[in-house]
Amino acid sequence: MQIGSTIVMFGNIRMFYSNNRHISGKKITIRCSPFLNPIQPVKWSGFKIISYDYERLPRPIEVSELLSLDAT
Amino acid sequence: MQFWLTEIPKGLEQSQALEITVSNFNTPWSSQNLKFIQLRYFRDQQCTIAPLKQVLTSITILPETIRAKDNATISSISGQNYKTVGYRGSDNTLEISFTPVTMMPKRGYGKLELHLPPWYSLNMESEYMI
Numbered sequence: 756m757q758i759g760s761t762i763v764m765f766g767n768i769r770m771f772y773s774n775n776r777h778i779s780g781k782k783i784t785i786r787c788s789p790f791l792n793p794i795q796p797v798k799w800s801g802f803k804i805i806s807y808d809y810e811r812l813p814r815p816i817e818v819s820e821l822l823s824l825d826a827t
Numbered sequence: 828m829q830f831w832l833t834e835i836p837k838g839l840e841q842s843q844a845l846e847i848t849v850s851n852f853n854t855p856w857s858s859q860n861l862k863f864i865q866l867r868y869f870r871d872q873q874c875t876i877a878p879l880k881q882v883l884t885s886i887t888i889l890p891e892t893i894r895a896k897d898n899a900t901i902s903s904i905s906g907q908n909y910k911t912v913g914y915r916g917s918d919n920t921l922e923i924s925f926t927p928v929t930m931m932p933k934r935g936y937g938k939l940e941l942h943l944p945p946w947y948s949l950n951m952e953s954e955y956m957i
Contacts, residue, residue: 759936766955768941778930785939790921791946791956792903792914801944802901804925809936817927819899824921826903826912 756783793826831872861886899925921957 762769793799802822807813862885867878901923946956
């Protein structure tokens with residue numbers, strides 16, 4: 756899987772990827788930098804990842820639960 | 828998809844609605860608007876007599892959006908600084924891992940979106956984590 760382009764907008768990162776085949780059941784890891792660590796040593800909630808189709812008006816395929824970053 | 832009506836239900840007259848239920852239907856992964864659905868019906872079993880054609884109205888199918896429970900993790904990795912609050916060095920990296928049930932990019936292309944909470948928000952001032 757290759758990330759073709761990335762747009763950062765109001766804290767949301769949109770990534771456009773290309774892949775020859777559909778991806779299913781394989782772990783995907785994405786690294787983003789630079790990243791600002793939280794300023795409080797608590798569990799930060801509010802992270803979410805969404806995958807879309809590639810229709811003219813993209814619609815979500817899969818939405819993750821709200822994820823937390825453990826900064827304790 | 829073809830099916831035969833070997834017996835015309837009794838009492839079925841012209842202009843009367845006939846409902847056909849199709850099972851084993853795969854709901855699409857995202858919402859789709861099915862257009863130009865055509866229904867053709869023949870007057871004989873050999874399908875020799877010119878079919879009658881009827882174009883049905885579009886149908887919108889709601890997506891089967893899957894919430895990826897427990898298969899996504901997120902962490903900040905930056906060596907020894909990954910637990911340093913407020914660290915904003917250029918080497919700081921956010922790492923997110925997930926296992927998609929499916930990603931079906933059309934013609935090999937697709938879109939991912941990562942939502943992040945604000946790094947801080949104070950009165951009218953705020954900044955994002957990335």
